Amino acid sequence: MHTEHDWITTPLTADLLRGALDLERTEHGLLPHRLPARARAQNTNPQLAMAEAQPSGVRLVFRTAATAVELDTLRTKRDYVGVPSRPDGLYDLLVDGRPAGQASGSGGNVLTIDMATWEGEVTPGPVGTVRFTGLPEGEKDVEIWLPHNETTELVALRTDAPVEPVPDRGRRVWLHHGSSISHGSDAASPTAIWPAIAASLGGVELVNLGFGGSAMLDPFTARAMRDTPADLISVKMGINIVNGDVMRLRAFGPAVHGFLDTIRDGHPDTPLLVVSPIHCAIHEDTPGPTAPDLSEISKGRLLFAAMGDPAEKATGKLTLRVIREELARIVRQRAADDPNLHYLDGLDLYGESDAAGLPLPDHVHPDAATHRHIGERFGALAFTEGGPFAARG
Structure with a gap:
């Protein structure tokens, strides 16, 4: 000693x-x-x-x-x-x-x-x-x-x-924004959150703006991303909008456009990847809000439940399925003038078939094994040859 x-x-x-x-x-x-x-x-x-x-x-x-x-x-x-x-x-x-x-x-x-x-x-x-x-x-x-x-x-x-201080090793900087899943939820440790796993596979420096419960398309977050130096940018959005029941379809589309516009003000040509929500059975077709199941808390367990009514989709309430469709539509529309804008369906990171073997323990958040699964999937889809974040020449 x-x-x-x-x-x-x-x-x-x-x-x-x-x-x-x-x-x-x-x-x-x-x-x-x-x-x-x-x-x-x-x-x-x-x-x-x-x-x-x-x-x-x-x-x-x-x-x-x-x-x-x-x-x-x-x-x-x-x-x-x-x-x-x-x-x-x-x-x-x-x-x-x-x-x-x-x-x-x-x-x-x-x-x-x-x-x-x-x-x-x-x-x-x-x-x-x-x-x-x-x-x-x-x-x-x-x-x-x-x-x-x-x-x-x-x-x-x-x-x-x-x-x-360590000298600059010339590695690309990946700036990522998302929800508690990107924040790390129930990952095993700080290098085992899915963005850290993906960053390691991609050989990039991570700046993680995953905020538990708080990926709400806030303009101040978009401005922070606009002003942060980055070589690669991704935005994973949707689940917190449903969890909080904070907007309907009429507001969601323009808010996504505005968020992306603000990022583009500072990063006009940077590879920008829009990622939709992973599979979450309770909210695929049922709107929010999300609330802890108080009957389970009385048993010492934390489980979440969807409190909305599927019929409310007709009045513009948002479900994950609706959000995926809207994000895909927005990216298709914008990509005509923005060749560096890309879309990744969250179901390709964790879909219904994955949930059978790797269920979300509290119905919303992935566990340690699922963080590794999502990180490895993202690494393969984003950073390898042909992916939006693949190293160029």
């Missing part, structure tokens, strides 16, 4: 972080955000505020000869009244791009949410330390992927050898 004087403390600065759009100085340290301050100022929704501050896809990246690394963090963990406590968030260690260890945090705050009212109460806790030892000798690239589902304030970074 290293003694106190062996450690070198390196200031936590933007050049050591990837995947965040903004860094907020707090009383404890540095809080990575996945939306910029201007967007956060226009948001009034506590769900999105929580989701964008959870560092899905955000990682510390540095070059060092260190064999031991300590990271002090202050986490905020979520718990829900009446259901089993969620597992601790994991930190994934990569050395020269390969998995080299995992650790979980300790201490920290707990946000307890009552799903009957969606009110939350925070119980404060202390800063914790994540420790990795036994790293290989010699200079190497080190990545520490932060927990995708726990707000994480970075307090201090200590190593037993100096740290420097």
